[in-house]
Amino acid sequence: MRRLKKWLWLLPLLALSLLLTSCGSNSLAAESVLQRGKETNSITWGVKNDTRLFGLMDISDGEIKGFDIDIAKEVSRRVFGQNVKINFVPVTSQTRIPLLKNGNVDAIIATMTNTPDRRKVVDFSDTYFNAGQSILVKKGSKIKSVADLKAGTKVIGVQGSNSVQNIKKVAPDARVLQLSDYAQAFTALQSGQGDALTTDNGILYGMSADNPDYVVVGKTFTKEPYAIAVNKGQRDFLDQVNLALKSMRADGVYKQIEDKWFGNIAGFSDRSDK
Amino acid sequence: MMWQIFRDNFGLFMQGLGYTVGVSLLSLFFCLIIGTIFALLEINPKRWVRVIGKIYVEFFRNVPLLVITMFFYVVVPRLGVPLSGFAAGAIGLTIYTSAFIAETVRAGIQSVDPGQMEAARSNGLTYVQTMRFIILPQAIKIIVPPLGNQFINLVKNSSVLAFVAGFDLMYQGNLIASNTFETTTTYAIVGVLYLIITMPMSYAMTYLDHRWSGSVKEEE
Numbered sequence: 464m465r466r467l468k469k470w471l472w473l474l475p476l477l478a479l480s481l482l483l484t485s486c487g488s489n490s491l492a493a494e495s496v497l498q499r500g501k502e503t504n505s506i507t508w509g510v511k512n513d514t515r516l517f518g519l520m521d522i523s524d525g526e527i528k529g530f531d532i533d534i535a536k537e538v539s540r541r542v543f544g545q546n547v548k549i550n551f552v553p554v555t556s557q558t559r560i561p562l563l564k565n566g567n568v569d570a571i572i573a574t575m576t577n578t579p580d581r582r583k584v585v586d587f588s589d590t591y592f593n594a595g596q597s598i599l600v601k602k603g604s605k606i607k608s609v610a611d612l613k614a615g616t617k618v619i620g621v622q623g624s625n626s627v628q629n630i631k632k633v634a635p636d637a638r639v640l641q642l643s644d645y646a647q648a649f650t651a652l653q654s655g656q657g658d659a660l661t662t663d664n665g666i667l668y669g670m671s672a673d674n675p676d677y678v679v680v681g682k683t684f685t686k687e688p689y690a691i692a693v694n695k696g697q698r699d700f701l702d703q704v705n706l707a708l709k710s711m712r713a714d715g716v717y718k719q720i721e722d723k724w725f726g727n728i729a730g731f732s733d734r735s736d737k
Numbered sequence: 738m739m740w741q742i743f744r745d746n747f748g749l750f751m752q753g754l755g756y757t758v759g760v761s762l763l764s765l766f767f768c769l770i771i772g773t774i775f776a777l778l779e780i781n782p783k784r785w786v787r788v789i790g791k792i793y794v795e796f797f798r799n800v801p802l803l804v805i806t807m808f809f810y811v812v813v814p815r816l817g818v819p820l821s822g823f824a825a826g827a828i829g830l831t832i833y834t835s836a837f838i839a840e841t842v843r844a845g846i847q848s849v850d851p852g853q854m855e856a857a858r859s860n861g862l863t864y865v866q867t868m869r870f871i872i873l874p875q876a877i878k879i880i881v882p883p884l885g886n887q888f889i890n891l892v893k894n895s896s897v898l899a900f901v902a903g904f905d906l907m908y909q910g911n912l913i914a915s916n917t918f919e920t921t922t923t924y925a926i927v928g929v930l931y932l933i934i935t936m937p938m939s940y941a942m943t944y945l946d947h948r949w950s951g952s953v954k955e956e957e
Contacts, residue, residue, distance in 0.1 A: 557911060561920045584918045623915030640902035641912060654814040
């Protein structure tokens, strides 16, 4: 008994390693989304709920609204039929891929850029929106473009977003502070925790529209093609999604949705794809 | 797999570990002092002094740590006092933990027989002298084991820095997880690194507990 007690401290480590080995399987994520969706007549999307214009929780009725949401609804109806039940699960840049891989969501439409790194772990649809990275500063700031982010300046970004990787390349001397979501990042900017906030222009214009004291400065310095992400091995579903996106563009519904959200946003016409 | 993630991100993990240990030590130092001061306020003979101590302890013991930290991260800077994420986290941790430490120290002091105080005072020692030479040395032995729990909690609670970009272990873990997409593995490594800090503390406490409870018996 005494000798056993000596080794008791190993127990927590043992428990941890057990936990590790048990996390290998994720059968839910491997199921066919197309098949399950047709059987249950429902689909679950991972969306942003803190990002104006793309996906924002409307406190008055508890619904998430935005460009991504409308595209998701339209795609769902075109793939599964008009009466499909559409569920939205809020995700952040950091949680979206784990949630997809665990099978908590069937697909992600959450201001997500199609990048080579991400293509290693998920599959992407065709691009549904062309964004570009830019910076947001307080009105009157001496930072006029990304070139002004020199040593001694602090840039706020969001954990797990592509934009923090980009800013490290474009402004290597600036210190990058990464917060957990856009609401927090903007709050931190307002509190003076950083000199600028960087992410895709669409998201920044949303913040600026809400708070005119903050403005988007400089041109976009990256191309961020937003795409819908699904798990590997969902080729049949992905083909249907691409087909839906194509038909939306063809019959003008895409344009309607785009105008609804971005029609009145000043400065948005100099988007990189126009 | 786990080893590869660890090796590839060794620098970030170590930086995170450094910040976690750093903020823990910093907070530990200040919350011991502040906690003891408020414990003494709580048992002060004057009623209004006790009330001050009680308000501080009850307030900060019952507000979530994250709320206190966010207050210092987003509200205080708007009032004109710039505070980095690390500073906001350190202040939040110190205030929050000091409330618990105050309670622990107060309980320890009050568990010393009141006769000790009366005897010391009637021998001509002042209140402060009695505290310093008679009461506190006896209370420490009672306080240490529960205090150890607070220290361990302090280390674990320091993960609050991750929410305010404080560069601690949890923050770096978040970044590594979202860059490598190896969520489970990364957080497992983070868990092990926290264990490396807290387990020795845990065993040191057990050791001290045994030793001191032995010596108390000898004195009896």
